[in-house]
Amino acid sequence: MEEEARSFLGRFAEEFPAALKEGAPLPVSPLSRRVTLEELHGESLELGRRLLAARGAPAGLSALLCQAALSQLLQNDLSPFHCAREPGPNQEEEQEVVLLESEAVQRVFLNQLIEVTLGWSQDFPKHPPPPSQFLHCSVHSIKNTRRKMEDKHLALAEFNQLLGVQSQDQCAYYAVFDGHGGVDAATYAATHLHVALSKQESLQSDASSALKMAFKHTDDMFRGKAKRERLRSGTTGVVVLIQRQQLSVAWLGDSQAMLVRGGQAVTLMDPHKPDREDEKQRVEDLGGCITFMGCWRVNGTYAVSRAIGDFDQKPYVSGDADCVTTQLLGDEDYVLLACDGFFDAVEPSEVPHLVREALRRPADPEDVGDAPLEQSEDAAGLRVAQQLVCHAKEAGSSDNITVMLVFLRPLKQLVGQNSTTGATQQ
Known part of the structure; x- marks a missing residue:
């Protein structure tokens, strides 16, 4: 290094x-x-x-x-x-x-x-930067058939170092933002949400509270920029924070994160969609409505019920994130984050099999050359997200697609898995 x-x-x-x-x-x-x-x-x-x-x-x-x-x-x-x-x-x-x-x-x-x-x-420092404790992150995104690319993502295993967080507990931060009505809100969230999170006093003691407040603060910050520059865009978002032996997922809208443990898909969250019963009730209690116009929409406009931005439909489109925290037991394979362009075409229960097959696929000789076996496996891991994106497109997705996998154990262990794929509710 x-x-x-x-x-x-x-x-x-x-x-x-x-x-x-x-x-x-x-x-x-x-x-x-x-x-x-x-x-x-x-x-x-x-x-x-x-x-x-x-x-x-x-x-x-x-x-x-x-x-x-x-x-x-x-x-x-x-x-x-x-x-x-x-x-x-x-x-x-x-x-x-x-x-x-x-x-x-x-x-x-x-x-x-x-x-x-x-x-x-x-004058090279006596204590060079430590390598990340997280093994691999595989990311791929495409515009697909849409006119513009409005997705943004961020993989930040060096969260503490970049943001000057003084703590022995190393944090790793991963995020996918799916913009609509333009890319401004997604770009803003990808640039500022992790900074807002680093400034939350509760980050070390209560990650869930810190993540919710960071989402809210980023929404408030973007409101000022949107007003100054007359911006009208919005973005859904899903963030994964790994800290100590805890994995926290915070989200707004229909971008999602899922965990795979021992070859089994684990449901971590329920996306915010207008036709979700509690979301529908929340909007109606505020005086709004949920109508079907090709898909379910808030007040006949947005197809998501929570987002950063979309200030013309606040508070019906809420800026309040949800968050769940899961204890890591050591048998986790990876966590996958993706926008709705992926999950509208691929069922979560399909993911473990798709990833296993992608890892087992022989590496392209042009990618690895004469590299040793370990580097060859690394190259295979980095290609996994690309192959998942291709699968979603072939399955009929026409939307922007972004997929990010954060591997939580060595890739060679995953290649050898022979578990029966199934989904379990945490």
Whole structure:
């Protein structure tokens, strides 16, 4: 691991031997034109991760570099980057929110990142970043037949390192967001929800409460951006947080997570759909209605009853997430997260068999070459999500599809499984 990190630092120093020159184009584009100070945290970390990932940085090293650069950025006086007030109908409200010129402030962040990285290339830390305790994550997503891709996802085994969480309990965070009416809400949630989660005081003691509050806070943050920029999109979301020997799942809408334990599918959650009896009752109690227009919809509009965004239909489309926590016993195979584009075409009970078959399929020689058997198995594991996505498309899904598998035991143990597939309710 140290050799890989040193190799990356050397390559990076050759490409960026000094700070970016004023006026030169940024090597990675900011997500927004203007940001609040709170949004600066998530957008800077995302920008740094994208820059480093595109150059092959090890994930653990990337997380530590981004956190160090952000910490330095926040020590600066950011008042020179405050936006001038723009005349308009919302001027009085905007005076309450300080907005920063994103490109200018992100240039400072990227220069801090370059400075930190150059420092590490010359003086490598005595305690290099530890490897992730989680074995493999396989992710694949496609636009499919839709005009636009509105799904976003995030796999963050280095949660503590990226977000500066000071705890001996390492957290790993995985999320899938399925946008509708545009990708803005999904992008926003993928950029900010994990940051909001890291700031919850209850994170170490009550993960369920922390996740619910992080969803709510992200929805409130997006409301401000949607109002400023006249955005109308929304997104469902499912988040898995692994902490100590607990796996917590929080969700809004019909994206889902499922666990496979000993080759058996375990139901963790019930997606929020308008025709779910308790969701229908909640909407009707608020004065809304559930109608069938090709599918069941809230007030004849959205096909989900809970989401981040969709402010024209709040509170009927609720921003309150549900959460369940499961104790990990050590015999878990993997957890799968996916949007409705997958689960509308594939039954959860089919998943264990599909994954087993994908793992047993011989690796493409072009993928592994002369690699040893262990690396060959790794390559097979990384392809699993791709094969599940292909299966959902062949089964009739025309929607965007995103599938993420987080393996919780060595892949060679899963390849040898011969369990009878079945679904069990936890």
